[in-house]
Amino acid sequence: MRGPRKLEVWKMGFVNYLDALKLQEKLVYNRKLCRIPDTLLSLQHPPTYTIGKRRTDHNLLIPSSELKNIGAELHYTQRGGDITFHGPRQAILYPIISLREIGLGARNYVEKLELTMIELSSLYGVKACAGQKGETGVWVGERKIGAIGVRISHGITSHGLAFNIDPDLKYFKHIVPCGITDKEVTSLSRETSTMLPSEEVMHEQLISCFARLFGYNTVVWKENPSILSDLEEIE
Amino acid sequence: MALRMWASSTANALKISCASKSLLSLSRCFATVLDGLKYAESHEWVKHEGSVATIGITDHAQDHLGEVVFVELPESGGSVSKGKGFGAVESVKATSDVNSPISGEIVEVNSKLSEAPGLINSSPYEEGWMIKVKPRSPSELESLMGSKEYTKFCEEEDASH
Numbered sequence: 506m507r508g509p510r511k512l513e514v515w516k517m518g519f520v521n522y523l524d525a526l527k528l529q530e531k532l533v534y535n536r537k538l539c540r541i542p543d544t545l546l547s548l549q550h551p552p553t554y555t556i557g558k559r560r561t562d563h564n565l566l567i568p569s570s571e572l573k574n575i576g577a578e579l580h581y582t583q584r585g586g587d588i589t590f591h592g593p594r595q596a597i598l599y600p601i602i603s604l605r606e607i608g609l610g611a612r613n614y615v616e617k618l619e620l621t622m623i624e625l626s627s628l629y630g631v632k633a634c635a636g637q638k639g640e641t642g643v644w645v646g647e648r649k650i651g652a653i654g655v656r657i658s659h660g661i662t663s664h665g666l667a668f669n670i671d672p673d674l675k676y677f678k679h680i681v682p683c684g685i686t687d688k689e690v691t692s693l694s695r696e697t698s699t700m701l702p703s704e705e706v707m708h709e710q711l712i713s714c715f716a717r718l719f720g721y722n723t724v725v726w727k728e729n730p731s732i733l734s735d736l737e738e739i740e
Numbered sequence: 741m742a743l744r745m746w747a748s749s750t751a752n753a754l755k756i757s758c759a760s761k762s763l764l765s766l767s768r769c770f771a772t773v774l775d776g777l778k779y780a781e782s783h784e785w786v787k788h789e790g791s792v793a794t795i796g797i798t799d800h801a802q803d804h805l806g807e808v809v810f811v812e813l814p815e816s817g818g819s820v821s822k823g824k825g826f827g828a829v830e831s832v833k834a835t836s837d838v839n840s841p842i843s844g845e846i847v848e849v850n851s852k853l854s855e856a857p858g859l860i861n862s863s864p865y866e867e868g869w870m871i872k873v874k875p876r877s878p879s880e881l882e883s884l885m886g887s888k889e890y891t892k893f894c895e896e897e898d899a900s901h
Contacts, residue, residue, distance in 0.1 A: 557830075557833075557835070558810075558812065558828065558830065558835045559810055559830065583828075583835060584833075584835055585830045585831070585832070585833045585834045585835035586833035605897060606900065607900055608897045608898050608899065608900035609804075610801075610803070610804020610805060610806075611804060611805045611806060611831055611832060611834040611836055612804060612805060612806035612831065612832055613804070614834070615806075615832045615833060615834055638807075639807070639809075641832045641833040642833070653833045654833050655833060655834040655835070656834070656835050656836075657834055657835065657836040657837065658825070658836075658837045659782065659837065659839070660782070
């Protein structure tokens, strides 16, 4: 077995999607060269629709010209998965970790991301489970509570998971979420009768679930994380 | 070329085998590693025959990926560089880059993969081939792993979690 494993967590608050993307690219580059440890970004986005590598534009149900009117942006990405929405009160984790160092493939990695959200849900009495074959993500019955979209480059991960604490679900009406037509989207606040603590607490719980499931011995919180970090630039 | 069947149902089944179409239907306890191919640490294989090298991802790789639903490949006529990405596969909402073990010019691309990406899972060394390349420098092939080395590499990597 390997030695003790360290995770560095960046609690970032609200971050614009493109800024987060640029930061992840820098982190992936630095992680690949072993200049930084496994890193986890914890954040939220302003209202943003994102499309995966397969460019499933047909699953956006309103013209892109209308997006500004509803206060949302649209971005095309290199991650797997279909179209999804990110917004306030949705907890996002972007792990930038080396799968090779822990001997995980894509399938096992995604399963652990699903388990992370399932565990958090169970803290509030909500029985969530992983999707059926082909429907990666986390479900409460027929309703989707958490989404996953990942990119793996030279064994280093980017993008990650999005867990619906209490986002405005109306935004999901403008898309066919994850390309699945006949299923609803839900949130933790809809599914539980337990009163939810502050978002800060919930994000910390999500991070703890992640750290435990991925076997990190040490979790270090980065002081004053900034998107304008002093990481080495990509050559 | 005579193809041989290897019995792999016993627990200490041999992990190295000769190319055999029927092998992949047997027990999946151990990922198949073929003799005669060269392997990269990022789990791609190369089969060098004459002036052309065929490239794909290994059985170990496809098993760890899950069901492949989409394959992104470059255009024929383009070039690849050793260690650099040339395409990607998508499975379980994860897009994984595929890297070329060697440098060279792409002479053919497996167009079947756009309609049938699952060939990578069912036949990673044969029908699931991804690109064919004219190698730029044959010495690059020498620095890759042989089947025994690659088998050991996979064992060590899988033991780390």
